[in-house]
Amino acid sequence: MAKALAQSVDRHRPDKVLFVVTKESEETTLPTILKNIKNYSYEKIKIDNPDNIQQVYETLQPKVRKIKEESSHIVIDYTSGTKAMTAALAMLATLYEANELSYITGKRANGIVQPGTEQVISIRPYFATAEQKIKTAIQFFNNARASLFILKAL
Numbered sequence: 001m002a003k004a005l006a007q008s009v010d011r012h013r014p015d016k017v018l019f020v021v022t023k024e025s026e027e028t029t030l031p032t033i034l035k036n037i038k039n040y041s042y043e044k045i046k047i048d049n050p051d052n053i054q055q056v057y058e059t060l061q062p063k064v065r066k067i068k069e070e071s072s073h074i075v076i077d078y079t080s081g082t083k084a085m086t087a088a089l090a091m092l093a094t095l096y097e098a099n100e101l102s103y104i105t106g107k108r109a110n111g112i113v114q115p116g117t118e119q120v121i122s123i124r125p126y127f128a129t130a131e132q133k134i135k136t137a138i139q140f141f142n143n144a145r146a147s148l149f150i151l152k153a154l
Contacts, residue, residue: 001080002029004104004118006036011120012075012102017042018067020060020085022050029080053084060092068096075122077102094128101125 009017017037021030021044030044045063049055067074076093078086078101093101101124106117 001113002032003036003115004106004113005029005077005079006033007118008077008079008102008104008120009033009037009040012077012100014040014075015071016040018063019044020081020089021046022081025080047085050082051084053088056084056088057091060088064092064096074098075100075102077104079104094125094132097129098125 017040019030019033019042023046026044026046034042045059047056047059064074074093074096076089076098078089078093080086081089090101092098100122102120102122104113104118105121106113106119108114
């Protein structure tokens with residue numbers, strides 16, 4: 001997994017990498033990733049309870065908001081982590097309109113992507129953010145229309 005995540009970092013060539021880690025991944029996976037990526041500025045955020053989606057979301061939200069304010073291009077790779085961690089990242093990616101969601105896939109054996117078969121898959125999550133913007137626009141339109149109707153009726 002560490003090699004695949006390093007591959008994702010190399011593919012996206014970020015100015016800075018933010019690693020979301022648990023106690024276990026900080027001790028095992030992160031050191032291996034760091035050996036495989038050189039010359040990248042990085043930061044880590046440690047998640048105390050990786051199975052509590054609300055806690056994960058609340059821990060990551062301020063950082064993702066700050067990154068969005070400082071950067072015009074955000075890629076969120078949700079390849080590894082608990083289900084709560086990946087779900088929170090996907091929600092934040094949508095909320096803060098990340099440019100790309102990235103995932104590493106490949107040939108699997110016992111649920112694990114086999115070394116040498118890794119492929120980085122990226123999507124642009126505009127379909128989710130566009131749908132929300134359309135709903136909001138419709139609400140604004142309908143509310144303005146209702147107010148206009150009420151004004152005419154008076």
